[in-house]
Amino acid sequence: MLDAFDLRILALLQEDARISMPDLAARVGLSAPACYRRARALREQGAIAREVALVPPSTMGWPVTMIVLVTLERDRGRIVEEIVTRLQRAPEVMDVWYVTGDHDLVLHVAARDMASYDAFTHRVLHADEHVRNFKTQVVMRQAKRAGALPPAGSIAN
Missing domain, CATH: 3.30.70.920 (Lrp/AsnC effector binding domain/regulation of amino acid metabolism (RAM) domain)
Structure with a gap:
């Protein structure tokens, strides 16, 4: 089950998948290691299907x-x-x-x-x-x- 932190991480990663983990953590309100663990878990569970470059x-x-x-x-x-x-x-x-x-x-x-x-x-x-x-x-x-x-x-x- 996704909580508010997970949803905020997903929202920010949709805008910029290359955001640094310290910047992402600061914007979400978590420590960088906690944010990294959550982002990794979101990838592993399929909440993040893939990360791509949007090229016209x-x-x-x-x-x-x-x-x-x-x-x-x-x-x-x-x-x-x-x-x-x-x-x-x-x-x-x-x-x-x-x-x-x-x-x-x-x-x-x-x-x-x-x-x-x-x-x-x-x-x-x-x-x-x-x-x-x-x-x-x-x-x-x-x-x-x-x-x-x-x-x-x-x-x-």
Whole structure:
């Protein structure tokens, strides 16, 4: 069970995973060794899934991004798992969400240009017999990057 110190550590690490342990400890109100032990425990128990550098896709040579709404022929567990596994292996696919509603999957896809996106759709989506259809929305501008979430209940309704 996470306590207030753990939640504060997680909130601060979401903002800056490279914060020094003494600075983190001071902001949380713990000693550096106690803060280090808690941060290590949070990693070990999976509360911190991983730590990554957020690099804009354009910096890596992928200037075009799309949101792709995928509808499957059938929404069966085995079919969903198979396509999700294939999508996880596709380097263009940054995120995959299995969702409710009119579509089954939502993809966040990057491409060098529209020709490379077209090649991706033929290689991955058109080639899959379980994909009924998909809709592409080209991202004009990213207005907010995935970021830190405060602890639930800390925001007034």
